[in-house]
Amino acid sequence: MPETIPADSVGLVNPTTLHIDTPLELDCGRTLASYDLVYETYGELNADHSNAVLICHALSGDHHAAGYHSMEDRKPGWWETAIGPGKAIDTNRFFVVSVNNLGGCKGSTGPNTVNPETGKLFGPDFPIVTVPDWIRSQAVLADKLGIEIWAAVIGGSLGGMQALQWAISLPERVRHAVVIAAAPKLSAQNIAFNEVARTAIKSDPDFHDGHYMELNTLPRQGLGLARMLGHITYLSDEAMGQKFGRELRSGSIQYGYDVEFQIESYLRYQSTSFVGRFDANTYLLMTKALDYFDPAKEFDDDLTATLSGIKAKSLVVSFTSDWRFSPLRSREIVNALLAAGKPVTYAEIEAHQGHDAFLMPIPRYLEIFATYMQSVAEEVGS
Amino acid sequence: MPETIPADSVGLVNPTTLHIDTPLELDCGRTLASYDLVYETYGELNADHSNAVLICHALSGDHHAAGYHSMEDRKPGWWETAIGPGKAIDTNRFFVVSVNNLGGCKGSTGPNTVNPETGKLFGPDFPIVTVPDWIRSQAVLADKLGIEIWAAVIGGSLGGMQALQWAISLPERVRHAVVIAAAPKLSAQNIAFNEVARTAIKSDPDFHDGHYMELNTLPRQGLGLARMLGHITYLSDEAMGQKFGRELRSGSIQYGYDVEFQIESYLRYQSTSFVGRFDANTYLLMTKALDYFDPAKEFDDDLTATLSGIKAKSLVVSFTSDWRFSPLRSREIVNALLAAGKPVTYAEIEAHQGHDAFLMPIPRYLEIFATYMQSVAEEVGS
Numbered sequence: 001m002p003e004t005i006p007a008d009s010v011g012l013v014n015p016t017t018l019h020i021d022t023p024l025e026l027d028c029g030r031t032l033a034s035y036d037l038v039y040e041t042y043g044e045l046n047a048d049h050s051n052a053v054l055i056c057h058a059l060s061g062d063h064h065a066a067g068y069h070s071m072e073d074r075k076p077g078w079w080e081t082a083i084g085p086g087k088a089i090d091t092n093r094f095f096v097v098s099v100n101n102l103g104g105c106k107g108s109t110g111p112n113t114v115n116p117e118t119g120k121l122f123g124p125d126f127p128i129v130t131v132p133d134w135i136r137s138q139a140v141l142a143d144k145l146g147i148e149i150w151a152a153v154i155g156g157s158l159g160g161m162q163a164l165q166w167a168i169s170l171p172e173r174v175r176h177a178v179v180i181a182a183a184p185k186l187s188a189q190n191i192a193f194n195e196v197a198r199t200a201i202k203s204d205p206d207f208h209d210g211h212y213m214e215l216n217t218l219p220r221q222g223l224g225l226a227r228m229l230g231h232i233t234y235l236s237d238e239a240m241g242q243k244f245g246r247e248l249r250s251g252s253i254q255y256g257y258d259v260e261f262q263i264e265s266y267l268r269y270q271s272t273s274f275v276g277r278f279d280a281n282t283y284l285l286m287t288k289a290l291d292y293f294d295p296a297k298e299f300d301d302d303l304t305a306t307l308s309g310i311k312a313k314s315l316v317v318s319f320t321s322d323w324r325f326s327p328l329r330s331r332e333i334v335n336a337l338l339a340a341g342k343p344v345t346y347a348e349i350e351a352h353q354g355h356d357a358f359l360m361p362i363p364r365y366l367e368i369f370a371t372y373m374q375s376v377a378e379e380v381g382s
Numbered sequence: 383m384p385e386t387i388p389a390d391s392v393g394l395v396n397p398t399t400l401h402i403d404t405p406l407e408l409d410c411g412r413t414l415a416s417y418d419l420v421y422e423t424y425g426e427l428n429a430d431h432s433n434a435v436l437i438c439h440a441l442s443g444d445h446h447a448a449g450y451h452s453m454e455d456r457k458p459g460w461w462e463t464a465i466g467p468g469k470a471i472d473t474n475r476f477f478v479v480s481v482n483n484l485g486g487c488k489g490s491t492g493p494n495t496v497n498p499e500t501g502k503l504f505g506p507d508f509p510i511v512t513v514p515d516w517i518r519s520q521a522v523l524a525d526k527l528g529i530e531i532w533a534a535v536i537g538g539s540l541g542g543m544q545a546l547q548w549a550i551s552l553p554e555r556v557r558h559a560v561v562i563a564a565a566p567k568l569s570a571q572n573i574a575f576n577e578v579a580r581t582a583i584k585s586d587p588d589f590h591d592g593h594y595m596e597l598n599t600l601p602r603q604g605l606g607l608a609r610m611l612g613h614i615t616y617l618s619d620e621a622m623g624q625k626f627g628r629e630l631r632s633g634s635i636q637y638g639y640d641v642e643f644q645i646e647s648y649l650r651y652q653s654t655s656f657v658g659r660f661d662a663n664t665y666l667l668m669t670k671a672l673d674y675f676d677p678a679k680e681f682d683d684d685l686t687a688t689l690s691g692i693k694a695k696s697l698v699v700s701f702t703s704d705w706r707f708s709p710l711r712s713r714e715i716v717n718a719l720l721a722a723g724k725p726v727t728y729a730e731i732e733a734h735q736g737h738d739a740f741l742m743p744i745p746r747y748l749e750i751f752a753t754y755m756q757s758v759a760e761e762v763g764s
Contacts, residue, residue, distance in 0.1 A: 028637035128637045188622035188645040192614045195646045196607060198639065199653075203603035205587050221585040225578060229611070232574045240570035246676065253674060255410035255510045257580065257666065261673065263570040264577045271581075284639065291643065292635060294628065323705075 005068060008084045009076060010042040010091050013067035017107060020140050024102075027292075030127040034116060037141050038107030039063050039099040042083060043091035045145070051382035052147040053089060054138060055079065055098040056155030056162035059230070059286045060278055062106035065098040066091075081361045088369035093377040094151065102137045103129040103285040111281030112213065124210025124281055131158075131165045131293045138162075139170060151380045152176035152373070153312075156358035157325065158286065161293050164333065167312040168295050174312040176376050178369075181322055181358040183329035184303050184336070185294040190324070193233055194287040197226035201280050210281050223280045224271030231270050236321035236354030303336035313343040315372045317365065319357035320350050345372060387450060390466045391458060392424040392473050395449035399489060402522050406484075409674075412509040416498060419523050420489030421445050421481040424465060425473035427527070433764035434529040435471060436520060437461065437480040438537030438544035441612070441668045442660055444488035447480040448473075463743045470751035475759040476533065484519045485511040485667040493663030494595065506592025506663055513540075513547045513675045520544075521552060533762045534558035534755070535694075538740035539707065540668065543675050546715065549694040550677050556694040558758050560751075563704055563740040565711035566685050566718070567676040572706070575615055576669040579608035583662050592663050605662045606653030613652050618703035618736030685718035695725040697754045699747065701739035702732050727754060 005011050015038050024032045040063050045052060055065050057078070066083035068076050083089045083096055100108040103126060107113075111126040142150065153166040153174050160182025167177040183190070201207055204222030208215055235243075244263040259265045299305040314337055318330035327348045337344040349365045351357040357365070387393050397420050406414045422445050427434060437447050439460070448465035450458050465471045465478055482490040485508060489495075493508040524532065535548040535556050542564025549559040568576070583589055586604030590597055617625075626645040641647045681687040696719055700712035709730045719726040731747045733739040739747070 185628065187619055188626040188628065188643070189614060189617075189619040191628070191643050192610075192622065192645050192649055195643075195649055196610045196614065199603075199610065199650075200582065200607055202639065203586075203607070221581075225582055225585070225607070228574075228578045228581065232571060232578065235571075237569055237571040240574065244570040246567065246570065246573070255670075257584065257670075261570070261573050261577075263574050267574055267577055268581075288637075288639075 008086055009080065010067035010084050012071075013040050013042065013069065013077075015040050015063055015107060018141060018144055020137075022140060024133070024137055024140075026127050026133045027130040028128050032102075032109065032127070035102060035109035035137070036107065036113070037099055037102065037109075037137060039097055039141060040065065040067075041098075042066055042096040043094050045095040045147075046382055049146050049148065050380040051093060051151055051377070052095045052097060052145070053152040053154055054142070054150050054166070055083070055089070055096060056134075056153065056159035057098070057101065058155070058157035058159045059290065060274070060283070061159065062104060063098045063100040063108075064106070066096070079359065081359065082366065082369065088366050088373055089154065090370070090373065090377065093382045094373070097141070097145065097147070099138055099141055101129075101134050103282060103289075105279035105282040110279070111210070111285065112279045121213055123213060126281065126285065128285060128288050130289055131161055132169055134162055134289070135165050135169045138166075139173065142173065149173050149175060151382070152178055152376050154178040154180075155182075156180040157182060157355065158290055165293070165295060167310040167314070168306060171309055171311040174310075175380065177310070177312045177314045178317075178372070179314060179330070179333060180317040181319060181325050181330075181355055182333070183325040184296060184332050186291055191291050193229060194291055197229055198284055198287055200225035200229070201284060207280065212280065218275060219280045220275045223275050223278065223283060226283055227274040228267045228271045231267060233324045234354060234356045236323060236352055238321055238352045239354050242352065303332065304339040307336050307342060308340040310340075310342060315345045315347070315369075317347045317349060317358070317369070319353065319355070319365075320348060321352050322355045322357060324355040390468055391462065392449035392466050394453075395422050395424065395446075395451065395459075397422050397445055397489060400523060400526055402519075404522065406515070406519055406522075408509050408515045409512040410510050414484075414491065414509070417484060417491035417519070418489065418495070419481055419484065419491075419519060421479055421523060422447065422449075423480075424448055424478040425476050427477040427529075428764055431528050431530065432762040433475060433533055433759070434477045434479060434527070435534040435536055436524070436532050436548070437465070437471075437478060438516075438520075438535065438541035439480070439483060440537070440539035440541045441672065442656070442665070443541065444486060445480045445482040445490075446488070448478070461741065463741065464748065464751065470748050470755055471536065472752070472755065472759065475764045476755070479523070479527065479529075481520055481523055483511075483516050485664060485671075487661035487664040492661070493592070493667065494661045503595055505595060508663065508667065510667060510670050512671055513543055514551055516544055516671075517547050517551045520548075521555065524555065531555050531557060533764070534560055534758050536560040536562075537564075538562040539564060539737065540672055547675075547677060549692040549696070550688060553691055553693040556692075557762065558697065559692070559694045560697045560699075560754070561712070561715060562699040563701060563707055563712075563737055564715070565707040566678060566714050568673055573673050575611060576673055579611055580666055580669055582607035582611070583666060589662065594662065600657060601662045602657045605657050605660065605665060608665055609656040610649040610653045613649060615706045616736060616738045618705060618734055620703055620734045621736050624734065685714060686721040689718050689724060690722040692722075692724060697727045697729070697751075699729045699731060699740070699751070701735065701737070701747075702730060703734050704737045704739060706737040
């Protein structure tokens with residue numbers, strides 16, 4: 001709990017639920033007749049509605065990107081390092097919108113909400129959603145908020161993929177795409193990790209083919225395993241080494257299967273704490289959205305052609321120790337943007353934190369990010 | 383099934399079981415009153431017993447390193463690329479001994495064998511064994527075979543760690559240590575992957591705290607998950623990309639949770655085929671032996687001091703795309719050997735296959751390996 005909320009925080013915030021009655025046709029062929037999107041906003045929309053930025057979240061993220069929901073909150077939103085007054089995404093200048101993705105588990109329509117057509121939880125019957133589906137639903141939210149064009153669409157990891165997809169799908173509505181620690185598509189190794197996570201969840205006997213909530217249970221082991229594995233890919237070998245090394249929890253080897261090394265303790269804690277706050281069906285959906293993301297697929301795998309229609313300027317950021325989506329993957333995007341003749345700023349940040357670096361207070365990263373966003377603010381007169 | 387056995391194979395081979403009645407004190411503090419070691423030999427021991435080499439296996443390996451057990455065998459032993467007449471480990475010159483490690487599941491005493499003291503399967507009561515324990519048991523085998531000193535102790539991955547440990551523990555008995563794709567100890571990330579694998583096995587409801595065999599069941603899902611995850615770490619991102627890319631099994635996206643991408647199909651196949659041929663309790667033991675391996679621990683984490691007593695010359699080999707035990711880890715060994723004034727040959731092989739490269743027919747690797755082993759043969763007059 002923050003005794004007092006820091007001055008550079010957006011402070012106490014409340015989520016809003018938008019109910020949308022316009023049917024949404026999904027890539028999978030199914031249609032949602034209606035749906036809810038939960039979102040938060042920070043800062044003020046200016047008179048000409050030119051200063052709005054959209055924050056897109058990653059696999060396990062949600063709409064609560066900054067500030068606190070109550071004075072009892074132990075932690076602020078997940079991108080508190082980047083969003084707030086005077087920060088990289090300066091809420092004194094920008095109207096920040098952050099939305100829980102469709103299929104999420106924090107209030108937007110998804111597996112853990114009731115299907116209005118059946119009166120029952122969606123559960124595993126919630127349709128598989130894609131990054132382009134999210135862009136379509138987020139565009140409806142933009143319409144409702146009176147935002148014709150985003151000053152910037154911004155995200156890290158899966159969020160960065162959404163920023164890129166926004167620029168591709170709705171080029172007239174994005175001035176700037178900020179694509180951080182992302183990739184133009186998943187590699188076979190990326191998909192392989194997702195498949196192991198899904199197999200862990202699905203093979204948990206408490207998963208019950210996704211109907212665990214009706215049976216008042218949770219696939220704790222499976223979802224926990226998925227999270228443990230995720231954490232390995234979010235951190236670099238070096239960061240794990242620095243943080244945990246081969247330190248033993250009890251000081252000496254026990255020759256047993258309880259926790260021996262600190263890293264084991266950390267992973268078990270991450271597993272347990274995640275299970276209580278995230279939905280397994282949503283986890284499955286998010287990994288599928290990642291696997292399917294491949295905007296160049298419709299352009300004969302030609303990423304340059306894919307990006308040739310965008311109107312946004314881009315900031316692309318990668319981190320040297322990120323092995324989930326390495327700098328090489330960001331450079332694929334940058335090179336294609338350059339080949340398509342699009343303006344792009346690329347920053348490869350020296351950082352040992354791995355993929356998670358995009359959430360961390362790394363000075364050089366936040367400086368570059370802030371400088372870029374200041375120029376965006378000036379461009380839109382905010 | 384080989385219609386005819388290739389001329390450069392050792393041909394049909396039979397394993398031998400050695401029963402040892404001398405008690406073995408283990409690092410964990412427990413003692414095995416007696417135990418069996420299953421091993422194979424290829425080639426002939428020369429008159430002065432100077433041409434024997436020991437092959438040490440990795441996590442899921444066994445004593446069947448080369449040749450065929452019958453004309454019906456679909457595949458030869460796991461290191462057929464390296465062992466045989468005229469090959470790197472030339473069976474025309476060397477007497478090759480390959481042993482299933484204690485705690486293994488292919489005939490040597492381990493969790494799936496009967497504890498003579500109770501008349502029941504050891505199961506989870508089999509003691510945790512360490513790399514030094516293996517060296518002690520392999521030394522007993524050497525004694526029985528009349529091998530005072532190995533011309534070389536050779537292994538890849540966990541096998542390479544055994545080769546290194548032999549040179550440290552019994553310096554008078556090793557002329558050459560061949561340490562391939564190994565590391566002087568596991569990193570936090572390495573341990574983390576092992577911990578996820580163990581958690582997958584232990585949380586399978588069919589694991590029954592390790593007593594699954596008595597209950598006539600197997601922790602299929604858990605062991606399968608461990609194997610899937612293992613496979614990701616054995617291959618490089620590049621190798622997976624080249625082999626599978628983002629190829630879809632059915633040609634189009636199905637928007638479901640069945641296999642979509644070829645990589646998923648591959649992993650599921652690896653999972654299923656492994657479960658039928660490997661024991662889960664052994665898998666747990668092997669990962670612990672890996673985690674615990676840290677010969678420098680007794681020398682205040684000073685690897686140079688650790689290696690200062692060895693008398694062996696060494697060949698250390700790493701592969702550029704190996705991210706399980708990267709070239710950096712091999713160089714730690716090489717640098718410590720050099721600092722300790724020990725002769726070492728180091729080869730960093732350009733290879734895209736990842737950790738698995740040590741099992742593959744990579745010409746430059748096998749050439750260097752063969753050249754080194756020829757000099758060993760000449761040295762011992764074989």
